[in-house]
Amino acid sequence: MSTIQELSIAVQRRFGRQRLRRIILGAIPFVTLAFLWYLNTANEWLPPVYIPPFASVWEAIFLLEEECMGFMDALTMGSGCMFTNHVFSSLGRVGLSLLIGLPLGIAFGVVAGMNRRIANALEPLGIFANSISGIAWLPLAIVWFGIGTATTIFILLNTIFWLVFFNTLLGVRSVPRVYENSVRTLGGSRWNVITQVYFPGALPSIVTGIRMSMGFGWRALIAAEMIGGDSGLGFMIFVSASEYKVEEVFLGVLVIALIWMFTDRTMLVPLEKWTIQRWGLVWRPS
Amino acid sequence: MATTSPSLAPSRVVPSRRWRRFTKEGGAEILLLIVGLLLVWSIISSIIPNPSRYLPAPLVVFFSSGELIWKGLFPNYVGQTLYRLILGSILGLGVGIPFGVLLGLNRTVSDMFYPIMNFFQSISGIAILPIIVVWWGNSEKTVFTVILYTALFPIAFNVLSGVRSVPRIYVNAMRTLGASNYCIVRDVILPGALPYIATGARLGIGFAWRAVIAGEMLTGRRGLGWWIFTAQDTDHTDQVILGMLMIGCIWILLDRYALRPIEADTIQRWGLVQR
Numbered sequence: 001m002s003t004i005q006e007l008s009i010a011v012q013r014r015f016g017r018q019r020l021r022r023i024i025l026g027a028i029p030f031v032t033l034a035f036l037w038y039l040n041t042a043n044e045w046l047p048p049v050y051i052p053p054f055a056s057v058w059e060a061i062f063l064l065e066e067e068c069m070g071f072m073d074a075l076t077m078g079s080g081c082m083f084t085n086h087v088f089s090s091l092g093r094v095g096l097s098l099l100i101g102l103p104l105g106i107a108f109g110v111v112a113g114m115n116r117r118i119a120n121a122l123e124p125l126g127i128f129a130n131s132i133s134g135i136a137w138l139p140l141a142i143v144w145f146g147i148g149t150a151t152t153i154f155i156l157l158n159t160i161f162w163l164v165f166f167n168t169l170l171g172v173r174s175v176p177r178v179y180e181n182s183v184r185t186l187g188g189s190r191w192n193v194i195t196q197v198y199f200p201g202a203l204p205s206i207v208t209g210i211r212m213s214m215g216f217g218w219r220a221l222i223a224a225e226m227i228g229g230d231s232g233l234g235f236m237i238f239v240s241a242s243e244y245k246v247e248e249v250f251l252g253v254l255v256i257a258l259i260w261m262f263t264d265r266t267m268l269v270p271l272e273k274w275t276i277q278r279w280g281l282v283w284r285p286s
Numbered sequence: 287m288a289t290t291s292p293s294l295a296p297s298r299v300v301p302s303r304r305w306r307r308f309t310k311e312g313g314a315e316i317l318l319l320i321v322g323l324l325l326v327w328s329i330i331s332s333i334i335p336n337p338s339r340y341l342p343a344p345l346v347v348f349f350s351s352g353e354l355i356w357k358g359l360f361p362n363y364v365g366q367t368l369y370r371l372i373l374g375s376i377l378g379l380g381v382g383i384p385f386g387v388l389l390g391l392n393r394t395v396s397d398m399f400y401p402i403m404n405f406f407q408s409i410s411g412i413a414i415l416p417i418i419v420v421w422w423g424n425s426e427k428t429v430f431t432v433i434l435y436t437a438l439f440p441i442a443f444n445v446l447s448g449v450r451s452v453p454r455i456y457v458n459a460m461r462t463l464g465a466s467n468y469c470i471v472r473d474v475i476l477p478g479a480l481p482y483i484a485t486g487a488r489l490g491i492g493f494a495w496r497a498v499i500a501g502e503m504l505t506g507r508r509g510l511g512w513w514i515f516t517a518q519d520t521d522h523t524d525q526v527i528l529g530m531l532m533i534g535c536i537w538i539l540l541d542r543y544a545l546r547p548i549e550a551d552t553i554q555r556w557g558l559v560q561r
Contacts, residue, residue: 021397022397025394025397025398026397026398026400026401026402027401028398029398029399029401029402030401030402030405033402049420050420050421117315118315120315120316121315121316121318121319122319124316125319127538128534128538129534131533131534131537131538131541132530132531132533132534132537134496135496135499135500135503135511136499136511136514136529136530136533136534137530138503138515139514139515139517139518139526139529139530140518140523140526140527140530142518143339143340143518143523143526144340218410219410219412219413219496220496222410222412222413223412223500223504226412226415226416226504227500227503227504227515234412234413237413237416238416238504240416241416241417241419241420244420246417246420249416249417249420250417252413252416253409253413253414253416253417256409256410256413257405257408257409257413260408261404261405261408264408
């Protein structure tokens with residue numbers, strides 16, 4: 001009894017009482033849901049065609065990876081490793097689009113935001129492009145690029161570029177003129193103004209744009225892969241659904257959610273918090 | 287003579303003032319940009335081979351709507367899509383707000399459901415579409431489920447945060463004065479959470495709009511999304527572009543003239559100034 005008490009005190013000290021409480025409370029619905037899922041497979045309230053048993057979802061990974069030659073083969077995207085190939089191709093598309101879209105969006109946004117006239121003209125364009133970004137471009141992208149990687153990357157780039165561009169533009173516009181003028185008075189060049197005033201001043205807004213673009217982009221990518229892709233997680237769940245392999249669909253959906261939650265939790269949210277803390281403008285002259 | 291001159295005077299002044307306001311708010315630049323974009327577009331479409339397949343000229347796109355409007359198909363598609371969006375959003379609001387309020391009332395319950403709602407919010411509606419298609423086929427029910435699912439979680443999530451943001455003091459003050467639970471929810475919690483509810487509604491409807499378009503494409507229910515998808519199948523690129531422009535315009539109109547003003551007014555009227 002005393003050892004249990006000591007253990008519980010030690011655990012509470014280690015994690016913090018409030019956090020521990022929140023973790024345990026938050027786990028309850030997940031556990032309940034998992035238990036209901038288990039009961040469903042045990043009692044077959046809904047047939048496995050509708051809700052597959054958890055074991056078969058887990059097995060689906062190995063079925064998809066059956067012809068995989070091992071770890072290196074999975075990494076080099078050998079033709080047998082279907083599941084990891086889909087995951088990697090989705091992630092690779094996101095990475096590539098970020099690599100192209102972020103610098104372009106930020107650069108255009110800063111340049112456009114520095115000139116009030118250009119900013120005025122481009123702001124409505126940004127609003128318009130954002131409101132048709134994503135899947136509405138899909139049919140046109142299929143006409144232009146055919147079905148495949150180019151189409152999905154086009155959709156993703158479209159989503160990422162416009163959101164980042166628009167947010168950078170807004171961020172740069174929100175930087176008070178006083179700062180620019182003071183740097184110029186002290187003899188700063190135009191380049192100095194960009195690197196020392198506009199870019200840091202717009203950073204919180206830029207990072208918010210990045211987080212938003214990732215959120216919208218990931219959703220758009222899944223939809224784009226379903227309609228105009230030839231690989232990737234979205235393609236996988238769509239094809240599996242048309243073949244009534246529900247366990248693969250469940251697997252894909254879970255992986256999509258987990259990847260997004262992981263990226264958002266461990267990278268984007270801390271990045272946003274840190275940027276706002278470090279670079280957010282606290283005081284603004286009116 | 288004497289009666290006509292005062293009526294003429296304002297009509298001469300008003301356009302110029304309006305024009306000045308228009309140019310001051312960047313209207314001239316926007317006009318220039320639109321004209322420039324149209325010019326670039328038409329130049330590109332006159333240079334490339336086979337423009338009717340890859341990029342039809344702006345005028346061709348414009349005139350492609352004539353036939354559709356004549357046949358009455360176009361208003362039909364727009365109406366269907368809007369009907370789905372509005373009904374789906376109403377359903378989402380109707381389920382999401384009570385759900386969020388119920389969860390938010392008790393701190394333990396809201397701590398309990400916060401993570402799982404976060405989890406479901408991160409599964410996009412489009413991702414669960416294949417599952418729902420397996421359950422119910424390509425029916426209207428499927429599209430509505432996807433819209434409801436997409437709209438529900440941002441709304442419920444924001445309502446939950448809103449209810450939790452209402453300071454305890456207000457609730458305690460009402461209790462001291464002898465108010466019932468229902469009275470507290472109606473007079474304190476709901477008004478206090480209204481700004482968050484408005485934000486959540488705008489966010490949820492924004493996601494739902496994208497979900498409607500994608501859902502129509504994937505399930506083949508008639509509407510704007512279905513229309514641009516089949517137009518691509520039948521090689522009518524002019525109609526695809528027209529549909530895209532329509533989708534953009536409708537969303538901007540909805541957002542600018544319905545959702546944003548509602549949100550701004552709600553925040554102005556009900557936002558908590560002092561905590």
